[in-house]
Amino acid sequence: MKNSSIPEQSGVLYIVATPIGNLEDITQRALNIFQQVDLIAAEDTRHSGLLLSHYGIKKPFFALHDHNEQQKAAVLVEKLQQGQNIALVSDAGTPLISDPGFHLVRHCRQAGIKIVPIPGACAAITALCSSGIASDRFCFEGFLPAKTKARCDKLAALLDEPRTLIFYESTHRILDTLADMQQVFGGERYIVMAREITKTWETIYGASLNELIAWLAEDSNRIKGEIVLVVEGKTAESSDDEISPQALKLFTLLAQELPLKKAAAIVAECFEYKKNTLYQYGLAHFKN
Template sequence: MSTVEAALYIVATPIGNLEDITLRAIATLRSVNLVAAEDTRHTRRLLQHLEIDTPLTAYHEHSSDAEAARLCQRIVSGEAVALVSDAGTPMISDPGYRLVRAAQAAGVRVVPVPGACAAIAALSASGLPSDRFLFAGFLPARAAARRTRLTALARESATLVFYEAPHRLQETLDDLVLCLGEAREATLARELSKAFETLHRDTLGNLVAFVAGDSNQCRGEIVLLVAGCTAPEPEVDAPLAELMQALASRLPPREAASLLSTYSGVRKNRLYSDWLAGQGPSADS
């Protein structure tokens, strides 16, 4: 019998060092009727370490809507279920949100049990501004798509936070230099809370050389943090305004602004609002 209220508990687990689990997380995992895990083999090792024998079931990106409904029905029937990912906080670059949405739709209470998160841990020790940050998750694996995504983020003023696979680290750094410039400051956070933890802040250009000179940096779990853009936004000069006018005559104006923003560095909202201001009161109809 569960000793906690029937609900879906979103339980953060350690990202490396097992001592980073919270007392509340331990109590919750011990008390629920069932633990839904991204990888039951991985979570079983954690539960064995904690001497917890709560039953496990798999819930991951390939789980069906029917599986989510089954878990929700167990909660509706009075059981408590904990959702965990392989490491860190569920829902941060994992598919658990689908189960949360199903639970909410079923009228099930969703309870966060906070704890470790690689993105927040890396940000806290990065030496980069943390008053505003944008978590961008994993970049696309294909080079062209990755460069398109980075180009769209090039003018973002908030600190950028990415997760990256170790075998793509070098090419991602190369693309960051290409799209954001070699002088942009960045921090490589690798294997956080583990034996070979690395926190290295430098320019993107120097980070490329640092990783190229040490193959160990392309191993383990990686968070890349990049300082936001501090350069002043280019002005909407007469030629740019004329180009916006020409594009807006052939495309929906918002689409024209978005397209032109990619190449000019001027925010799409500013391009659109400046165009709108020159069209008269009926332009947005």
């Protein structure tokens, strides 16, 4: 039975994935949708305009980005209810994956608007499938917090996560993020950095965190561009050494009075543990 609350003339919202670099990665179906819709809701209308211009497509744009989405979603829903068909795109890849669009899609669902996803490129999945790290179970974490304290807290919460971890990161924060990962996960945790995927300077490099940081230090060009980090999950082989009750008791008491690094160093010397093992345990289990 047809939902009587949905107007007969309601349009369709198409969620259209676009290339993450190489323009040839657009699908024929996406190009057909662009030709058919009445309007394109884009994160950056100038950026998306270049893509459509490349394929000789001219359509009106509607700017929809992080700063206006909650206010403008209702406007687009109204247009859809009036019968217009709209394509939602982000700057690159699949919309809503660390990009705007969530509020619009939710409003459309609530309004009974038909939503059709047009699949295509996604940087996270592209990096994962080329990483050589387990892909059967994974966590997409998007961008980590910009502040060091918040970033370390987030990483500490993921310390014991056994699934593969996927992060996006920017050029100007990548070295700080890797240093924090080294501190929290330990320098031996395996990681793959995929940079500029599908573009001219595509680089996919896998190593331990210690080795990756050293490799990046050799050439500043290696940190430039769009970056995806694929981090191996916690494995039985990489789990912390068991901490004796005596060591744990001393560590708990010292951590209440001293900086965590200092407390870890003292306990490591007294009980012959690795300092980093204790420090990682403290990050994961002690409240700051």
